Amino acid sequence: MLLNKLIRLPVFFCVKNVCRHMGHKPDFTMNNYNVERGYYNYPQEQHLLFFKQLLGERVVTDLSDLEKYNVDWFLTYRGSSSVVLRPKSTEEVSQILEYCNKNKLAVCPQGGNTSVVGGSVPVFDEIILSTELMDDIIEIDPTAGTVICQAGCILENLNNRLSEEGLIAPVDLGAKGSCHIGGNVATNAGGKRLLRYGNLHGNVLGLEVVKANGEIIDSLATLKKNNTGFHIKNLFIGSEGTLGLITKVALLCPTLPKSVNVAFLGCQNYERVLQTLKKSKEDLGEILSAFEVMDADSIDLLERETHIKSPIGKYPFYVLIETSGSNEAHDGEKVSQFLDSSLETDLVVNGTVTNEPTKVEAIWSIREKIPDGIRQCGYSYSYDVTLPLTSFFQIVDDTKTHFGKQADVVCGFGHLGDGNLHLIVTAHSYDKQFKESLEAFVIKKTLDLRGSISAEHGMGFQKAKYLNLVNSKGPFNMMKELKRIMDPNRILNPYKVFP
Amino acid sequence: MLLNKLIRLPVFFCVKNVCRHMGHKPDFTMNNYNVERGYYNYPQEQHLLFFKQLLGERVVTDLSDLEKYNVDWFLTYRGSSSVVLRPKSTEEVSQILEYCNKNKLAVCPQGGNTSVVGGSVPVFDEIILSTELMDDIIEIDPTAGTVICQAGCILENLNNRLSEEGLIAPVDLGAKGSCHIGGNVATNAGGKRLLRYGNLHGNVLGLEVVKANGEIIDSLATLKKNNTGFHIKNLFIGSEGTLGLITKVALLCPTLPKSVNVAFLGCQNYERVLQTLKKSKEDLGEILSAFEVMDADSIDLLERETHIKSPIGKYPFYVLIETSGSNEAHDGEKVSQFLDSSLETDLVVNGTVTNEPTKVEAIWSIREKIPDGIRQCGYSYSYDVTLPLTSFFQIVDDTKTHFGKQADVVCGFGHLGDGNLHLIVTAHSYDKQFKESLEAFVIKKTLDLRGSISAEHGMGFQKAKYLNLVNSKGPFNMMKELKRIMDPNRILNPYKVFP
Numbered sequence: 001m002l003l004n005k006l007i008r009l010p011v012f013f014c015v016k017n018v019c020r021h022m023g024h025k026p027d028f029t030m031n032n033y034n035v036e037r038g039y040y041n042y043p044q045e046q047h048l049l050f051f052k053q054l055l056g057e058r059v060v061t062d063l064s065d066l067e068k069y070n071v072d073w074f075l076t077y078r079g080s081s082s083v084v085l086r087p088k089s090t091e092e093v094s095q096i097l098e099y100c101n102k103n104k105l106a107v108c109p110q111g112g113n114t115s116v117v118g119g120s121v122p123v124f125d126e127i128i129l130s131t132e133l134m135d136d137i138i139e140i141d142p143t144a145g146t147v148i149c150q151a152g153c154i155l156e157n158l159n160n161r162l163s164e165e166g167l168i169a170p171v172d173l174g175a176k177g178s179c180h181i182g183g184n185v186a187t188n189a190g191g192k193r194l195l196r197y198g199n200l201h202g203n204v205l206g207l208e209v210v211k212a213n214g215e216i217i218d219s220l221a222t223l224k225k226n227n228t229g230f231h232i233k234n235l236f237i238g239s240e241g242t243l244g245l246i247t248k249v250a251l252l253c254p255t256l257p258k259s260v261n262v263a264f265l266g267c268q269n270y271e272r273v274l275q276t277l278k279k280s281k282e283d284l285g286e287i288l289s290a291f292e293v294m295d296a297d298s299i300d301l302l303e304r305e306t307h308i309k310s311p312i313g314k315y316p317f318y319v320l321i322e323t324s325g326s327n328e329a330h331d332g333e334k335v336s337q338f339l340d341s342s343l344e345t346d347l348v349v350n351g352t353v354t355n356e357p358t359k360v361e362a363i364w365s366i367r368e369k370i371p372d373g374i375r376q377c378g379y380s381y382s383y384d385v386t387l388p389l390t391s392f393f394q395i396v397d398d399t400k401t402h403f404g405k406q407a408d409v410v411c412g413f414g415h416l417g418d419g420n421l422h423l424i425v426t427a428h429s430y431d432k433q434f435k436e437s438l439e440a441f442v443i444k445k446t447l448d449l450r451g452s453i454s455a456e457h458g459m460g461f462q463k464a465k466y467l468n469l470v471n472s473k474g475p476f477n478m479m480k481e482l483k484r485i486m487d488p489n490r491i492l493n494p495y496k497v498f499p
Numbered sequence: 500m501l502l503n504k505l506i507r508l509p510v511f512f513c514v515k516n517v518c519r520h521m522g523h524k525p526d527f528t529m530n531n532y533n534v535e536r537g538y539y540n541y542p543q544e545q546h547l548l549f550f551k552q553l554l555g556e557r558v559v560t561d562l563s564d565l566e567k568y569n570v571d572w573f574l575t576y577r578g579s580s581s582v583v584l585r586p587k588s589t590e591e592v593s594q595i596l597e598y599c600n601k602n603k604l605a606v607c608p609q610g611g612n613t614s615v616v617g618g619s620v621p622v623f624d625e626i627i628l629s630t631e632l633m634d635d636i637i638e639i640d641p642t643a644g645t646v647i648c649q650a651g652c653i654l655e656n657l658n659n660r661l662s663e664e665g666l667i668a669p670v671d672l673g674a675k676g677s678c679h680i681g682g683n684v685a686t687n688a689g690g691k692r693l694l695r696y697g698n699l700h701g702n703v704l705g706l707e708v709v710k711a712n713g714e715i716i717d718s719l720a721t722l723k724k725n726n727t728g729f730h731i732k733n734l735f736i737g738s739e740g741t742l743g744l745i746t747k748v749a750l751l752c753p754t755l756p757k758s759v760n761v762a763f764l765g766c767q768n769y770e771r772v773l774q775t776l777k778k779s780k781e782d783l784g785e786i787l788s789a790f791e792v793m794d795a796d797s798i799d800l801l802e803r804e805t806h807i808k809s810p811i812g813k814y815p816f817y818v819l820i821e822t823s824g825s826n827e828a829h830d831g832e833k834v835s836q837f838l839d840s841s842l843e844t845d846l847v848v849n850g851t852v853t854n855e856p857t858k859v860e861a862i863w864s865i866r867e868k869i870p871d872g873i874r875q876c877g878y879s880y881s882y883d884v885t886l887p888l889t890s891f892f893q894i895v896d897d898t899k900t901h902f903g904k905q906a907d908v909v910c911g912f913g914h915l916g917d918g919n920l921h922l923i924v925t926a927h928s929y930d931k932q933f934k935e936s937l938e939a940f941v942i943k944k945t946l947d948l949r950g951s952i953s954a955e956h957g958m959g960f961q962k963a964k965y966l967n968l969v970n971s972k973g974p975f976n977m978m979k980e981l982k983r984i985m986d987p988n989r990i991l992n993p994y995k996v997f998p
Contacts, residue, residue, distance in 0.1 A: 143777065143888065144887075144888065144918070187726065188726050188730065190724045190726075194723070194724070197697075198696075198697045198701035198702070198751075199701055199723075199724075201700040201701050201730065201733055202697040202698055202700050202701020202702070203697070203701070211973075215973055216973060217973035217974055217977065218971045218973055218974070219973075219974050221951070223885045223918065223950070223951045223954075224693070224698075224885065224917045224918055224919070225689045225693070225698075225885050225914075225917050225918070225919045225951065225954035225955050226885060226951040226953070226954065227686065227687050227689075227737050227951075227953045227954065227955060227956065227957045227958070228951055228952060228953045228958060228962070228965075228966070228969045228970065229958060229966050229969070229970050229974065229975070229978050229996060230734070230737065230738050230742070230974075230977075230978045230981060230996075231687065231700065231733060231734075231736060231737045231738075232974045232977050232978065234700055234730060234733035234734070234736070235729070235730075235733070235734060235977075237730060237733070238726050238729065238730045239729050239730075243729070252697075255780060255781075255784065257784075258784070278642065281754060282754075282825070283825075284825070285754065285756075285757070285824060285825025285826065286785045286786060286823075286824055286825055287785060324785075325784060325785055326781070326782075326783070326784025326785055326833075327784065327829070327833065330826070330829040330832070330833070333829070334825075334826060334829070386722045386723065386724050386725060388643075389642065389643065415724075418723045418724050419643070419722065419723055419724070420723070420724045451722070452720070452722045452724065452725040452726075452727055453727060454725070454726045454727045455722075455724035455725065455726065456724050456726060457726065458726045459726070459727060459728060463727070466727075467727070467728050470727045470728070471727065471728050472717045474710075474714055474715060474716035474717055474718075475716055475717070475718050475728065475729075475731045476728070478716065478729075478731050478734075479728050479729045479731065481984055482729060485980055485984060497728060497729075
């Protein structure tokens, strides 16, 4: 039965910038967690002198300026670094690392500081090496569909520049307004375009990286096919700044789609969501570019904490589908046919669809602003997991049941097309015991389901202690061996990835 | 002016299996090239005894049986191995390598033996470890679009099995009837689908690999997003069997297209070919799945040496375009519009287009049987390079001019969409001096154009001596270091990749 006729509606909701709830500051990570400082030297006056000689004004030591580099975006982790270095060139990065390596000074590489696993902030007093001034777009080749840029380019700026040349970045994230492309590559960031364009291992054509000892590794080709020896660059993708610091990136960029449609749909249960996914793959085929899902609690939280509202009323599950194609008429016809028959068969009970750019953006902001809503809720615990589609939301229900009133909100949303769920639990204040039992619960459930405990966020600080647990002996030993030969003094991003 | 009206023609040409021109055998590689045997032990009776206890009948020592394992597909390289091992399981591979490592016996891993750079045949008396009996397809998940299989699955068989489940393999090559998926991954094979589905770094979800010491590295996940530590599996992709032997592969598989169109077109010059490529990207967008180019000499050679004929007469350049999509009507409309306006604007002067499966296959065989034709010509020298699109065929003309009558045929064809040219030079007999000056010429030209001297074929034996030349110091040193820690006795595929 048709409950509502789906039409191209105007989207009635407003998007405001939510202001960061800075009332609370997290405790220092070193106090909150049972972690021992490594045998590094403490940054001292003579070190500062070297850095100031090299970078001049681009050395931050003022306490109030340091705060934003020491605290993570989700206000969960806090370091106590006393110095931030802001190099502009690969050569400066090389000199910094060579010096730090010789002087056994620990370094925390930082891009846009949008890690949600504590990967981009120091744990103790590591020197923060920020890529924020390394934001040159060096070369775009519109015919070949390639770009070379510095690691500190903000993803959204890069994408805007690419779109002027008829291209798009192969990766897109909610954090695009802040995150750096170097950080995206270092963490093998996934995001919403992965479904269509694949992961960064396939889209990074070349990298320039500085090793811990300051040596510059130049693998910065833009060739689509290049098999001339081991694929060294892939070693750095997803290594989270622990094997080297990425300074330049060469990317393969898809053609800017001529036609984009976005639909926001309501479904009565998860079974229907799954059927809608299957149907969208069949009906939309090669133009399907995103399939996102949100549960009712995610949208309720968003509506309560921000001024963004669901444009279609309340449903147990919401689906956001995006298509990107080259022919507006063909794409529109595919989308209409898909939506009509989804409504007719009750897979979907209500929805809105648009191809107007501002409305497309507004619909995307429903999905992308959920993390902003979460930040307003006091403390939040965020888990990024890959799960089999059949048990995708089981973990959300199980968490609710298991923890009852200990949690304020337990909700789930994510990239269903890639099997990637973001499980969120909010609480009024930080409770170490609760956090630990929650984490143990989520990790056990995920592993029981043969999922991944880190889909797209990486290990960072949060999951480093599980590295041994989630990798069998062979790969784990190889990781240790690689770290040993690449960074024998372990100065790069300590306390992250490795336990 | 319209020279010929392009219509959906029946394709009038016949495809016969060309029989292998086995009249000549290449000389032994060790005699032809200036290469010194490594300090390995010689396989002896007690080693054979061990292998026979482990594998029983699956140890090949008969001289006539050994021949096909010792000689490469292009009849260019020839080893003198006295033993071929045919394990069925990972455990057997593990025991073989552990034994060979302890006894310092060199090992040549071999899949379908379709390497064109001498990567899959021994140089001296290496023990050949063939994956030909490791051909189990272990698990296909049609909803997630994934497969797990053993490394020895022949690509075409795997693809046929996947198509029964509504999927296709993300890689496709001319050698698909012989090549093994393990070899494809080990060489990061490109092929014609790369344009659409990206390279194997993006499509390999997991690997199981046996290290030189017999240790099994299990990274065999099928998760689309999984960031739990370094991406160990990517180290083996493109390492050509020198870091470990791939025993199982997990792949991401695209949906089987519902509609496939193939057009075979004639162009008057390369400038028009390039314009046709640009136009095809714009008009065909997301359904474009291959863009291949062949010059007149390639097709002349094919017609002379096989029974395959061009279905459209003779032109300076031929283009093969494939589209793969989900909607027959939409795809047909896109293709028709593209072809009509390409004819109207004289980009293309004649052509044939079809969506009938047998005719699609017949058109593809024009492109894919060129190597068969080459094999009939006596000796051939094959170079696989990536070049900037603007100077793609320059190297073919330059080679013709430079070598004049020293060469019988100089022709070029390849994956223009990926900038990947196969340059072929044929001659009646092997001439060491000619070969050396030809190779030096091609490599210099390619590097002068900032191209890659190995696009999709790898370094193998042929290009190993250039590893140092084509990689800057940093990556080169890292390659040596990785080899040292992974295979300290250098038993795996010696004389390949490394000089």
